[in-house]
Structure formats: C-alpha cells, structure tokens
Amino acid sequence: MEFYISVKPWCFFLGLLLLFASEPVSLANPETHYHDFVVQATPVKRLCKTHNIITVNGQYPGPTLEVRNGDTLVINVVNRARYNVTLHWHGIRQMRTGWADGPEFVTQCPIQPGGRYTYRFTIEGQEGTLWWHAHSSWLRATVYGALIIYPRLGSSYPFTKPRREAPILLGEWWDANPIDVVRQATRTGAAPNVSDAYTINGQPGDLYNCSAQDTVIIPVDSGETNLLRVINAALNQELFFTVANHQMTVVAADASYTKPFTTSVLMLGPGQTTDVLINTNQPPGRYYIAARAYQSAQNAAFDNTTPTAILEYKSAPCPKKGLSVQPVFPLLPAYNDTPTATAFAAGLKSPSKVDVPTDIDENLFFTVGLGLFNCPPRFSRSRCQGPNGTRFTASMNNVSFVLPSNFSILQAYQQGIPGVYTTDFPAVPPVQFDYTGNVSRALWQPVPGTKVYKLKFGSRVQLVLQGTSIFSAENHPIHIHGYDFYIVAEGFGNFNPQTDTAKFNLVDPPMRNTVAVPVNGWAVIRFVADNPGVWLMHCHLDIHITWGLAMAFLVENGVGELQSLEPPPADLPPC
Ligand SMILES: *[C@@H]1O[C@H](CO)[C@@H](O)[C@H](O)[C@H]1NC(C)=O
Ligand SMILES: *[C@@H]1O[C@H](CO)[C@@H](O)[C@H](O)[C@H]1NC(C)=O
Ligand SMILES: *[C@@H]1O[C@H](CO)[C@@H](O)[C@H](O)[C@H]1NC(C)=O
Ligand SMILES: *[C@@H]1O[C@H](CO)[C@@H](O)[C@H](O)[C@H]1NC(C)=O
Ligand SMILES: *[C@@H]1O[C@H](CO)[C@@H](O)[C@H](O)[C@H]1NC(C)=O
Ligand SMILES: *[C@@H]1O[C@H](CO)[C@@H](O)[C@H](O)[C@H]1NC(C)=O
Ligand SMILES: *[C@@H]1O[C@H](CO)[C@@H](O)[C@H](O)[C@H]1NC(C)=O
Ligand SMILES: [Cu+2]
Numbered sequence: 001m002e003f004y005i006s007v008k009p010w011c012f013f014l015g016l017l018l019l020f021a022s023e024p025v026s027l028a029n030p031e032t033h034y035h036d037f038v039v040q041a042t043p044v045k046r047l048c049k050t051h052n053i054i055t056v057n058g059q060y061p062g063p064t065l066e067v068r069n070g071d072t073l074v075i076n077v078v079n080r081a082r083y084n085v086t087l088h089w090h091g092i093r094q095m096r097t098g099w100a101d102g103p104e105f106v107t108q109c110p111i112q113p114g115g116r117y118t119y120r121f122t123i124e125g126q127e128g129t130l131w132w133h134a135h136s137s138w139l140r141a142t143v144y145g146a147l148i149i150y151p152r153l154g155s156s157y158p159f160t161k162p163r164r165e166a167p168i169l170l171g172e173w174w175d176a177n178p179i180d181v182v183r184q185a186t187r188t189g190a191a192p193n194v195s196d197a198y199t200i201n202g203q204p205g206d207l208y209n210c211s212a213q214d215t216v217i218i219p220v221d222s223g224e225t226n227l228l229r230v231i232n233a234a235l236n237q238e239l240f241f242t243v244a245n246h247q248m249t250v251v252a253a254d255a256s257y258t259k260p261f262t263t264s265v266l267m268l269g270p271g272q273t274t275d276v277l278i279n280t281n282q283p284p285g286r287y288y289i290a291a292r293a294y295q296s297a298q299n300a301a302f303d304n305t306t307p308t309a310i311l312e313y314k315s316a317p318c319p320k321k322g323l324s325v326q327p328v329f330p331l332l333p334a335y336n337d338t339p340t341a342t343a344f345a346a347g348l349k350s351p352s353k354v355d356v357p358t359d360i361d362e363n364l365f366f367t368v369g370l371g372l373f374n375c376p377p378r379f380s381r382s383r384c385q386g387p388n389g390t391r392f393t394a395s396m397n398n399v400s401f402v403l404p405s406n407f408s409i410l411q412a413y414q415q416g417i418p419g420v421y422t423t424d425f426p427a428v429p430p431v432q433f434d435y436t437g438n439v440s441r442a443l444w445q446p447v448p449g450t451k452v453y454k455l456k457f458g459s460r461v462q463l464v465l466q467g468t469s470i471f472s473a474e475n476h477p478i479h480i481h482g483y484d485f486y487i488v489a490e491g492f493g494n495f496n497p498q499t500d501t502a503k504f505n506l507v508d509p510p511m512r513n514t515v516a517v518p519v520n521g522w523a524v525i526r527f528v529a530d531n532p533g534v535w536l537m538h539c540h541l542d543i544h545i546t547w548g549l550a551m552a553f554l555v556e557n558g559v560g561e562l563q564s565l566e567p568p569p570a571d572l573p574p575c
Pocket of ligand 6: 397398430431442443444445446447
C-alpha cells in the first residue's frame with residue numbers, strides 16, 4: 001500500500017491521491033518482514049501552520065505494514081526524538097511474546113532518546129485490519145499507522161474479492177504539541193484542550209482552513225466492489241463514519257470477520273477498526289467521506305469539526321476551468337446519537353456459530369468511570385483546576401491505575417522483583433452502589449494503585465464492564481492487550497445477573513479487541529486466558545488512561561514451553 005502525492009491524472013486538480021493496493025507479491029510462505037522505524041521530529045503543515053511533530057520515518061500517518069497471517073514482523077525502532085517512546089501493535093495477540101507488546105512500564109521500559117529496540121512477533125491466526133501506535137504519553141497523536149494482515153497464500157477473504165482496497169485512518173490534530181496538552185492537563189488537574197481538527201489519512205479535508213488543496217481523494221470506477229479498512233486512531237474521540245449516498249457492508253471488525261451487514265453509518269471508538277465493502281453503484285461523481293464526533297458525555301467540551309475525504313468516480317465529468325464541482329455531502333448523525341451507536345454495535349455478529357467459553361472459572365465485575373480527587377490543603381490552586389477545585393481522575397473498581405517508573409510490570413513479574421505492583425486488584429467493586437444513578441459524592445474519589453489481577457493459564461473468564469455515572473457517564477472504548485474476546489451482551493443501566501443473563505448471545509457474538517461500553521450501561525465479554533504475560537486493559541480515550549482508567553491482567557504460565565512466556569529479548573531497554 002502506498003500513498004502518492006501526485007497530480008490527478010484525469011482532470012487537472014491537485015490533490016492527495018490515495019491509490020489502492022494490490023496484494024503483496026511474495027515467494028515464500030510464511031515470510032519474515034524487516035522494517036526500520038526511525039522516531040523523529042518532522043515539520044508538518046496543517047491548518048495553515050507548520051509544526052514539528054513526532055513521526056516514524058518522517059511520515060504522517062506512519063508507514064502501512066502489510067503482512068499475511070503466519071508471517072513474522074521484525075521492526076527495529078530507533079528513537080531520534082526527544083521523548084521516551086514505545087510502540088504497540090494494536091490487536092496483535094503476541095502469543096508468548098509479551099515483550100513485544102509495547103505499553104510503557106507494563107511490558108517494557110521506554111526506549112529513551114538515542115536508544116533502540118527491536119520488536120519481533122509472529123501473526124498467529126489473525127486476518128484483517130489492525131494498526132500500530134506509540135504507547136507512551138500522548139505520542140500516538142501523530143505516531144501511528146495501519147497494520148494489514150492478508151489471508152495466507154492460497155486462502156482468500158470470506159467475501160467477494162474487492163477490486164481495490166484502501167486504509168482509512170481517522171486521526172486527531174492539535175495546533176499545539178500534544179505532549180504539552182497532556183502535560184498541562186496533568187499539571188492543572190483540568191480536562192485537556194480539545195483537538196483543532198480530525199484527519200482522514202493525515203488530512204483534515206475541505207472544511208478546514210488551508211486544507212482543501214490536500215484533501216485525500218479515493219479514485220474508483222463505476223460498478224466495482226471496494227474494501228475500505230477504517231481505523232479510529234483519534235486520541236480522545238469516538239467517531240461516526242459515513243460515505244455520501246453509498247451503503248457500506250461491514251465484513252470485519254478488529255481483525256475478526258463478521259456476518260455481513262449493511263449500514264449507512266459506522267461508529268468506531270479509538271482503537272477499533274471496521275472493514276466495509278462499498279459498491280460504486282451511484283451516478284459517476286464526487287462523494288464526501290466524512291466523520292463526526294460521537295459525544296456521549298454531557299456538558300463536556302469536544303471537537304465538533306468534520307473531516308472529509310472524497311470518493312471520486314474516475315468517469316465523473318471534469319470540472320470546467322474556474323468552476324468547482326462540490327462533492328455530495330452525507331447525512332451525519334447528531335453528536336449525541338446514542339441509538340445509532342447502539343444499532344451499529346448490535347449489528348455486529350460472528351459469521352457463524354462460534355466456540356464461546358461456557359463453564360466460567362473467573363466471574364469478574366469491573367466498574368469503569370471517572371472520578372474527582374479532592375485537593376489536599378497543601379496543594380496550590382493552580383494544580384486543582386478540575387470542577388470545584390478538584391483534580392480529574394478515573395478508575396476501574398475504584399483503583400486509579402498508576403504506572404510503575406523503575407521496572408515494567410512484566411519484568412518485575414518475570415524476575416521476581418518486589419515492590420513494583422501488587423496482585424490484589426478486586427474481582428468485584430469494593431462497594432456496591434447504583435452505578436448509573438445519582439452516585440453519592442462520598443464515592444467519587446478512587447484510590448491510586450498499581451494492582452494486577454492474576455489469572456491461571458487457560459482459565460475461562462467472564463468480565464462485566466459496568467460504566468458509572470460518577471461525575472459524568474460516557475461511552476468508554478475498553479481495550480485488552482494480547483487478547484480478542486467475545487462480546488456476549490451489552491445494555492443500559494446496571495447489569496442485572498438475574499435478568500440480563502438471558503440476553504447473552506452464546507451462538508454468534510462478535511469477537512473484538514476493543515468494546516465500546518455503552519454510556520450509562522454495561523458490556524459482558526468472555527475469553528480464555530491462553531496467553532501468558534502481563535496484559536494491560538484500559539480505556540482507549542487517552543485522557544482516561546492518563547487519569548487511571550486501566551488495570552492489568554497477569555496471566556501465569558501453563559505447562560511446558562508452549563504455554564510459557566518467552567525469555568526477554570537481549571535488547572529490552574533498561575529503565
Ligand atoms: C489550552 O487552551 C488554552 C485556552 O485557549 C490556552 O491558553 C493554552 O495555551 C492551551 N494549552 C496548550 C498546551 O496548548
Ligand atoms: C479560518 O480562518 C478564518 C480567518 O482567519 C477564521 O475566522 C476562522 O475561524 C477559521 N476557521 C477555522 C475552521 O479554523
Ligand atoms: C460544584 O459546586 C456547585 C456549587 O456548589 C455545585 O452546584 C456543583 O454540583 C458542584 N459540582 C461538582 C462536580 O461537584
Ligand atoms: C522501585 O523499585 C523498588 C524495588 O526494587 C521499590 O521498592 C520501589 O518502591 C520502586 N520505586 C518506585 C518509585 O516505583
Ligand atoms: C443527587 O443526590 C444528592 C444527595 O445525595 C441530592 O442533593 C441531589 O439533588 C440529587 N440529584 C438528583 C438529580 O437527583
Ligand atoms: C473508593 O475508595 C475510597 C477510599 O476508600 C472511598 O472513599 C470511596 O468511597 C470509594 N469509592 C467507591 C466507588 O468504591
Ligand atoms: C523516560 O524513561 C525513564 C525510564 O526508562 C524514566 O526514568 C524517565 O522518567 C522517563 N522520562 C519521562 C519524561 O517520562
Ligand atoms: Cu474512557
């Protein structure tokens with residue numbers, strides 16, 4: 001897959017042209033792909049101004065990785081930036097290779113400026129669209145790219161072979177340095193500044209100042225079936241996604257195939273991907289591809305701008321000199337259109353009957369939500385600029401996750417280093433309350449901690465993720481590292497084991513790596529703990545992970561080498 005900046009060949013428009021990929025040519029099966037990723041500051045101009053942003057190899061978005069199921073990736077990362085960095089391969093199972101997973105201070109210490117580290121892992125039984133991103137502070141605002149996994153040689157998609165394919169990366173852009181934005185929020189305790197634009201493949205599009213000349217154009221011919229691989233790489237915002245006048249048939253989500261279903265709008269939380277087929281069955285012309293915030297929290301500031309790209313039929317009439325042909329604009333849901341988000345989630349199902357774990361060994365119930373820390377008297381007021389002189393925080397089961405700073409949790413576990421984490425993360429909330437009701441102010445302040453929950457190898461886990469209305473209810477995209485899971489049910493209000501169990505789909509639930517837990521509601525997921533290591537589970541809204549909406553599972557080794565974590569690579573960075 002390559003992105004070319006070129007003159008549009010058939011009319012004489014300047015534009016950023018996105019050429020569709022053909023599948024990689026390979027001789028051997030499986031293959032090992034070697035890449036050098038240099039993390040560096042690069043000047044990039046957006047919204048009329050040039051900024052030095054952190055990129056990989058000077059590209060924004062970063063390079064697209066293309067592999068087949070069964071292949072191995074070896075990525076040599078060199079840090080030439082002034083920040084600590086790590087990279088995460090979002091959605092890759094990393095069977096026994098937790099050392100390559102990437103979240104800083106969870107599976108590795110950061111790659112410090114001037115340092116390097118080689119990530120080495122094999123794709124085992126996964127196909128579809130994933131992505132990679134920095135997993136250190138807010139660097140992923142600009143350090144991200146697509147990771148596309150094609151079927152093994154000789155095997156094919158379980159749907160009509162598309163004529164063309166293109167990744168669509170939705171991102172978020174700040175006029176300021178994103179690291180300064182999060183540092184300001186952390187210092188003051190207030191909510192961070194919202195972004196100034198969203199981007200599609202790095203470009204804001206026609207509706208922003210100084211951007212129309214670079215709007216991404218996706219050229220198509222009439223009568224084709226094409227595959228769009230949509231990735232929400234935004235930092236803090238769930239997004240609706242639509243293409244004017246074209247229906248989309250969803251065929252995969254988070255690199256798991258789905259039963260095809262047709263919709264005019266997608267909703268993706270940060271971290272989620274959705275593959276859709278679109279038929280170019282409309283009159284030749286130009287059609288906007290657009291995204292818009294799905295903002296489920298009330299009374300919170302958000303970026304309400306609209307990024308666009310253009311789906312352009314090559315046979316569309318060329319505009320006459322001096323006349324511009326305005327692309328067709330799509331209908332977009334309202335910002336707070338929870339019914340549309342819910343209908344989209346309900347449409348996702350596995351292609352056929354799947355093997356959902358039934359005899360559950362670990363029945364877990366975690367609350368997920370925000371909170372406020374009361375400021376100790378000695379704190380200066382400048383550090384307490386949250387609501388009514390507090391500081392924002394967030395937690396799972398009332399524990400606000402704190403990263404260690406002198407060892408990664410995985411290293412501490414593997415080397416038996418004490419004092420880095422504890423294993424007392426609670427299986428159920430320490431206090432039961434009406435999670436989605438009017439929660440007493442006395443319950444709003446969580447306890448900071450670096451707590452993990454231990455799982456025996458092979459245990460069958462059911463986890464209820466229960467949103468809370470503390471401070472403000474909100475849809476939280478919860479991501480688990482190292483695992484895919486089945487989403488067996490979702491609902492609003494408080495999960496009720498007496499009545500809601502009857503709603504479980506144990507036949508064809510969707511499999512994902514990130515679940516958008518409904519606002520003021522809950523989701524129930526199931527998985528088998530078959531991958532030893534330390535696996536972060538967190539909200540993929542980066543400000544929420546910054547505030548502590550995270551925990552980690554520590555999955556013990558099973559029996560024998562094939563059920564055990566590999567030894568750490570020799571070049572694992574020290575703290
Ligand atoms: C955040 O926004 C405020 C108000 O517009 C501005 O004063 C401040 O400089 C911004 N912070 C950063 C880090 O850009
Ligand atoms: C575009 O620029 C104009 C004039 O400088 C300004 O008033 C307007 O707010 C800008 N619009 C956006 C979307 O930034
Ligand atoms: C802040 O204080 C005001 C006035 O006392 C009160 O109405 C409001 O509910 C408080 N907000 C929070 C988040 O505590
Ligand atoms: C650093 O590690 C030691 C154990 O070697 C531990 O006692 C100490 O609390 C740790 N410090 C921090 C800040 O995490
Ligand atoms: C929520 O409860 C508090 C007391 O616990 C009460 O003062 C407040 O009016 C209640 N708010 C609503 C919307 O019911
Ligand atoms: C969380 O723990 C703190 C400290 O014990 C307590 O004050 C608060 O009420 C707890 N909140 C919940 C939701 O459990
Ligand atoms: C960078 O990482 C090192 C440990 O590897 C840590 O001591 C240091 O505080 C980190 N710097 C920042 C700015 O987080
Ligand atoms: Cu969240």
